[in-house]
Amino acid sequence: MTIVVIGKSGQLAQELKLLDDSLLCLGRDDIDITSAESxxxxxxxxxxxxxxxxxxxxxxxxxxxxxxxxxEINAAAVENLAKYANQNAVPLVHVSTDYVFCGDKGSPYQVDDKLEPIGVYGASKAEGERVLLQYATKHSCIIRTSWVYSQFGNNFVKTMLRLMAEKPELGIIDDQIGSPTSASALAKVCLYAVNHNVNGVHHFTDTGVCSWYDFALAIQELGVKNGILDKSIPVKPISTSAYPTPAKRPSYSVLDKSSLQLAFDGLELKHWRVELSDVIHQLTSTK
Structure with a gap:
């Protein structure tokens, strides 16, 4: 039996490999997912x-x-994987994003809420979901998540720790609301889904809600407590309008996890502060 992870260098793939070293992780040099033949x-x-x-x-x-x-990566490649999964009756777990929603709802998004992406990234992920459900409805599980971070790769937590060590002060956006997600926790959900052939669309994040500003304050607090940072610096809340970017972000992208809790028997959901503490401890040991 071979469970394949598409992706090798990303933070989710690395967390999956830590959980189960029998997984076969395939990177760009191993497979071209934009090619159906490959x-x-x-x-x-x-x-x-x-x-x-x-x-x-x-x-x-x-x-x-x-x-x-x-x-090509977020939609066409997903179609290739979906067709293979359907033709071979193989379970396919696909990770999607809160960016498929526009972010103006003001209450947690349900799995069947209308997809209204506000940028190219979100639109490409929404199209990936569409083709997956079209070609592999009976053999697929979509897990939407948000604000993923880990001890690996580049992410908000590691960026904040670096900037807090380098800068005299920081301004962090406080009017975008969501839920951080540890890639380690997400990896456990993905493994459960593929091993138990979970079907349908589900949402997974760590519990709790915060702004990027709240998240940054917690990162600094734990960074200082664990000796990654020598001292605290002033962190000021700023509005999205004060930090313009080429792509618009959802202002509110909290995901409702009700269907996941029903479909994933015995799944333990932890608060994002608990998961953050675990990741900071991991970073401390590799400092």
Whole structure:
């Protein structure tokens, strides 16, 4: 039995490998997911019994000028994986995003709420969901998540720790609201889904809600407490309008996790502050 993880260098793939070193992680040099021929050949040769798609084009701002590249990875490649999964009756777990919603609802998004992306990245991920459900409805699980971070790769937590060590003060956006998600916790959900052939669309984040400003304050507090940071610096709340970016962000993207709690038996959901503390401890040991 071979469970394949599409993606090798990303933070989710690395967390998945820590959980189960029998997973076969395939990177760009191993498989071209934009090619149906490559997907069919490589996956068939490895006798795949499950697929976790942890690969994505995630450069939100660059996507505004690289639409074709974003859609190739986030939609066309997903179609190739979906067709393979359907033809071979193999469970496929696909990770999606809160960016498929516009962010103006003001209450947690349900799994069946209308998809209204406000940028190219979100639109490409929404199209990936559409083709997956079109071609592999009975063999797929979509897990939407948000604000993912870990001890690996580049993410908000590691960026904040670096800037807090370098800068005399920071301004962090306080009018975008969501839920942070530890890639370690997300990896456990993905593994459960592929091993238990969970079907449908579900939302997963760590529990609790915050702004990027709240998140940054918690990162600094734990960074100082654990000796990653020598001291605290002033962190000031700023509005989104004061920090313009090429791509617009959802102002409110909290995801309702009700369906996930029903479909994933015995799943333990932890508050984002608990998961953040665990990741800070991991970073402390590698400092």
């Amino acid at each position: 997907v069919n050949s490589i996956l068939s040769n490895n006798n795949v019994t499950g697929i976790i798609n942890a690969s994505a084009y995630t450069a939100v701002d660059k996507a505004e000028s690289e639409r074709q590249q974003a859609f």
